[in-house]
Amino acid sequence: QKEVEQDPGPLSVPEGAIVSLNCTYSNSAFQYFMWYRQYSRKGPELLMYTYSSGNKEDGRFTAQVDKSSKYISLFIRDSQPSDSATYLCAVDSNYQLIWGAGTKLIIKP
Amino acid sequence: EPEVTQTPSHQVTQMGQEVILRCVPISNHLYFYWYRQILGQKVEFLVSFYNNEISEKSEIFDDQFSVERPDGSNFTLKIRSTKLEDSAMYFCASSLQQVGNQPQHFGDGTRLSIL
Numbered sequence: 001q002k003e004v005e006q007d008p009g010p011l012s013v014p015e016g017a018i019v020s021l022n023c024t025y026s027n028s029a030f031q032y033f034m035w036y037r038q039y040s041r042k043g044p045e046l047l048m049y050t051y052s053s054g055n056k057e058d059g060r061f062t063a064q065v066d067k068s069s070k071y072i073s074l075f076i077r078d079s080q081p082s083d084s085a086t087y088l089c090a091v092d093s094n095y096q097l098i099w100g101a102g103t104k105l106i107i108k109p
Numbered sequence: 110e111p112e113v114t115q116t117p118s119h120q121v122t123q124m125g126q127e128v129i130l131r132c133v134p135i136s137n138h139l140y141f142y143w144y145r146q147i148l149g150q151k152v153e154f155l156v157s158f159y160n161n162e163i164s165e166k167s168e169i170f171d172d173q174f175s176v177e178r179p180d181g182s183n184f185t186l187k188i189r190s191t192k193l194e195d196s197a198m199y200f201c202a203s204s205l206q207q208v209g210n211q212p213q214h215f216g217d218g219t220r221l222s223i224l
Binding site for chain 1: 142
């Protein structure tokens, strides 16, 4: 059973659009959820870090966790070409992170 | 902003040779991790390390792997007898506390190519 599922994309949207990125997970015991951004040939960069259910906002980014449906989302408002990257969701499981496959996002100018 | 640094950025090694990947975690962090990412696949956990001991390791982290914190700043991953399937990006991460209380911060990785 795959623990974290994420559509690899690519997802291509025009500049200025609202982007919605999503993951599902299988284990209801997970409590900490993260979104990382990864540019080509770089390491994962932490974007958002949330605990349990609810929303968390940071500038143009909003992370949302729905524990009842085991669904996590990242919204990017006013998307920019510089947001083009791979976005990875991850969940905490006993001192290690379990990762989604990553969604490749392309923002077209 | 403090960052995790990894060296070398790219390592090419003959199969069967030993390789050491190096990491300098963020200075006040206490927990250290290694992950790998085979091309086109998910990031996979290898090992976590705290207080000079392995806290957790995955099935991937078998006897050919070892980790060490030889001094107050470096954290190393050694692969004793490399195989072709060890070719991957290896990421080091550190956190102030264990995952769940503080998030992990990653270096830019070492690309390991086994010939």
